[in-house]
Amino acid sequence: MAKLGVGVLGVGEMGKRHAENIRRLVPQARLVAIADVAADRARQVADELEVERSCKGLEELLECKDIDSVLIATPDKFHAEAVQKAAAAGKNILCEKPLATNIADAIAALKAVADAGVRLQIGFMRRYDPPYVAAMKRIEAGEIGEPVIFKSLGRDKDVPPLSAYESGVNGMLFYNNTIHDFDLARWLMRDEVAELQAYTTVAIRPQIAQYGDVVASLVNLKYRGGAIGNVESYVQSIYGYDVRTEIIGSKGSIFVGSLDKMPATFLSSGGGSKVLADHFLSRFYDAYLEEVRDFVDNILHDRPPRVTGEDGLRALEIAVAAENSHLNQEPVPVKTEVMPVARHSVAQGTRS
């Protein structure tokens, strides 16, 4: 079977990891070219990974021969436009979360995807994480009975530098961080969020308020089917990177999460101590790899993506409602857009 030609757009920390995975650990794919608006960076990563071509930005990348699929890992603000252009060029797409930082952009991107009849997968990699996968299997097997409560938290070790807030290239907390939990909130509960209410704080970083952003948030959720939920985000968890999710049902509960980075315990007169996890790239090592493998396999075997454009849209709608609740200080219903109709359905085949 011929290898799938892939180009990667944006090789910051995240994009570089994707490029490494494709280059080294996905034998069914061939990493054809690496693109970045910083041409130097693209060149340097291409050299390091022994990839022949590097490009300055998306247009150059789309002109490369042999590219079937594009992986988009630019800053958040540029996701939707990149999806639009790649779709228009007939490429299959794996786009990092969020799909967009506002609903209009998301709809435009999804429309382009539908019109072009290409595949779009959104980078909610937690759905590929073995503990989350194991949890989902148990839920589907009915082991926890009816889901009643959804709880999730995501904590990042360090507040981003002020320059990140100034540039505004990433969406606020809800779009950049909490959106992972909003996706889990839908996926694991197999239901949609109907309404939510958010409290937020800038805590000891008041200077962040001027950028419309916050340091911590607690979003209370109400599901259509009657279940309830709560999602915490915090970007100054100086003890380490920390993700935990619990789904509580009528017959049991599943808790995903742990603070142990490695199995070593130190006992001294000061007590017992553990080494903690410190980075999302190590916690979700397997998930990022499985994600891109699944993306490639599904294209090669003509199967629909596991995480769809609609998943990207629905999580974004929750994030938008959360921002509105934050701004207006009241509970906000989650508005649901109609998915753009595909002129060519995926089932008819989308291989370029």
Added chain:
Amino acid sequence: MAKLGVGVLGVGEMGKRHAENIRRLVPQARLVAIADVAADRARQVADELEVERSCKGLEELLECKDIDSVLIATPDKFHAEAVQKAAAAGKNILCEKPLATNIADAIAALKAVADAGVRLQIGFMRRYDPPYVAAMKRIEAGEIGEPVIFKSLGRDKDVPPLSAYESGVNGMLFYNNTIHDFDLARWLMRDEVAELQAYTTVAIRPQIAQYGDVVASLVNLKYRGGAIGNVESYVQSIYGYDVRTEIIGSKGSIFVGSLDKMPATFLSSGGGSKVLADHFLSRFYDAYLEEVRDFVDNILHDRPPRVTGEDGLRALEIAVAAENSHLNQEPVPVKTEVMPVARHSVAQGTRS
């Protein structure tokens, strides 16, 4: 030093434990009499604990000679009136939570206490639990920096029987369960809750709705000082009794809670398994004992109570706001009553 004479009112599961503790493990106190509206039950517990006197209800108890203090462990609805009467009779009081099931009753009870110049301690026993005490010490020592987020959950193993809902002697979920977490929310954060928002569900027990009660709730909190919080309650956690609290600050986090009842792990081809905790009386064994010991010691040494009537009132005010948010489906500010003024201050001595 003479022993403190104590009477216990109400010997259901909780009151009986208090009686046992006083009778056997608090040498500075003497359990003079046991009272219950069910005279048989009072007699039976008195026999079992080798206590001479048993009474049918509070009036009879208050007439007993040698009683300095009364421990009130009746159903919630009767707390406030019992406090009023015991105070009027000049007794010091340890009252189980909640102080009352509505604000008017609470104020009336506190007024009676103030007028009589007696001591009143509220049974928020978690403040005596060693892990919570250890957590509070670290917070006070500044180890987690500025508190930013408060999280707490309390899960009970079984939904109460329908008869408990029908009788209406206990307040709804917020007054009977969540109130513990509302107290922790104030105590550990050393701040007051300014506003809250609640989502609730009857889950798979729709018949409970007719009694105005719920099976699960998530209450989002906003503090006066800018911090935020969330409290979960669930009364159908069939895997066991489960209490966890986390206080997340700018320099670290403290997590209180564990699912291990005892230190035994079983490993088989089916995986590893642990035995879980099953009851609040075993989880908080030490706390209930320390609570009553401290109550007795403080009276004998003429020191003010550690958990005050005002603590009882403030937690109740949060519960009332939570119920209003549940009823009106909107965020609700927490209203703060003025504490009734004591005509005779405690500092002037209250020994009866």
Added chain:
Amino acid sequence: MAKLGVGVLGVGEMGKRHAENIRRLVPQARLVAIADVAADRARQVADELEVERSCKGLEELLECKDIDSVLIATPDKFHAEAVQKAAAAGKNILCEKPLATNIADAIAALKAVADAGVRLQIGFMRRYDPPYVAAMKRIEAGEIGEPVIFKSLGRDKDVPPLSAYESGVNGMLFYNNTIHDFDLARWLMRDEVAELQAYTTVAIRPQIAQYGDVVASLVNLKYRGGAIGNVESYVQSIYGYDVRTEIIGSKGSIFVGSLDKMPATFLSSGGGSKVLADHFLSRFYDAYLEEVRDFVDNILHDRPPRVTGEDGLRALEIAVAAENSHLNQEPVPVKTEVMPVARHSVAQGTRS
């Protein structure tokens, strides 16, 4: 049912705990008198526990009216003689481990017990510890299949003071510490140790060698039925008191033990930390209480003791073999003495 009259001999830390338990938490027993060679100490503990009588030593105790049973908690060296005298006086006996510090004394004590037809229980309280009890139930239910390997360790926080070594009132490490694990080695594996081999070290406390004692030991075990085992003892585990046991079988494994004293975890940039257990009296709180309750119940209901004099003898024989292996630097078979025959069997009734 009349209460069982009990006297306690020896009220150091251990004996005082036993006395407290009997006085406060075993309603079926009455603590008649407290005895100690230090009459002052006996008086002081009696006062504190509100026990009427205190005695200077065993003889005085045995003359007390209303005493059916004697609990012996003197230093190890005096156990066997106290058992002999109490038996001769017709008392039932709960004797702290070890039964004796040499075989001849043990046999003499057991002979006296047999001749007098009284009951003797040995204080291997771990057999009453809920996690160990849970483990044993699973073993008996066949959940781990055939036992193949036995592992156990016991670590004490601090090397005893030099004065304890000088006085020589307690046996060396094997008799005072490891004997608990030797008892578990028999009980949990339901087999007898046939041979053993010991390595020992004085580690950084060379001054202890002059007293014939050691700071740490590892005893390799071979069972009659073919299984194998290893037992570690260490008396300078400065991080805390630590007991762990694992029974590994052909179908699974059971691990008893934990380092958590209380369910609180502290997370900071330095990592995660836990508070550790620090004392055997807190780790085995329940076990000590159940032990004495069971002792009292069995007498009142005319049932044989759960931990017998023979159990005391067999564990001692293993300890003697371990000391010989330590002295002669070679594997040593465990010699088995014949149990002294009872002239009056327990079944004929032994109530004094």
Added chain:
Amino acid sequence: MAKLGVGVLGVGEMGKRHAENIRRLVPQARLVAIADVAADRARQVADELEVERSCKGLEELLECKDIDSVLIATPDKFHAEAVQKAAAAGKNILCEKPLATNIADAIAALKAVADAGVRLQIGFMRRYDPPYVAAMKRIEAGEIGEPVIFKSLGRDKDVPPLSAYESGVNGMLFYNNTIHDFDLARWLMRDEVAELQAYTTVAIRPQIAQYGDVVASLVNLKYRGGAIGNVESYVQSIYGYDVRTEIIGSKGSIFVGSLDKMPATFLSSGGGSKVLADHFLSRFYDAYLEEVRDFVDNILHDRPPRVTGEDGLRALEIAVAAENSHLNQEPVPVKTEVMPVARHSVAQGTRS
């Protein structure tokens, strides 16, 4: 810098993993050829990994151009001879443990290495495992004070098939399994084992006795410096793959090991349960990769190997003593051979 040309000999489960790591995750190396006595298997793995050449056995491999280094992952019995031949051909060598299955073969292999002046690294990959590395750092920093006790255990999920015993290509338990712990026993304690004593059992697999092998062993250790240790091996741990090591010192203890495969806990009325680790290739994923990276880096930068031929010899000497103790049922001193002298020292440069 030119890439290091590597050939892999033996592509069973272990050798294939090494080949994958070199091919995909060690950019500084080039996997030139794959060799196996089963030419089909060599071909198949070469195809899968997109390696050009495959060879039938070592001779053919050594004739390949561009090969600087050989990784040996044959069955144990063939290690020593392969080392001899590869050394004679001037290749640097990474040899899986054990170096040999008897002392004479080991010495012959080391002599060949010394004569040829090539590098030899032994595959004790645990020295590269992050938890073990973290433990070693703390030990070297003096955090546990003087090491007093060494404990280690290794459990494999399934007894090997009878055919593996019949073929005799691997050494008995001590050479194939325990040797990892013997290496840790030296490395982490920074001392040499002076004497040992072993108990063994065939447990419920008596048919294994005819091959001179056992199912479980406990080896008691005595160090030159006075410390003591114990090592357990068990090959029928049906609940999963399990490796734990503890180093107990005068100021603290370090415990390496955990039974959690992934951070997911399931809570139900049956208790809490965890998913367990099941395979050495997943537990030591990082270690195997770091091992081969370090091997390649050291050659490219002309640095001596981190795990030396002498390390291979010393661990083997302990295994031989353990087998003798098993056979003769007595403690056995560990005999130390003189290391063969290198005619050309490594420091003079060994690049082929």
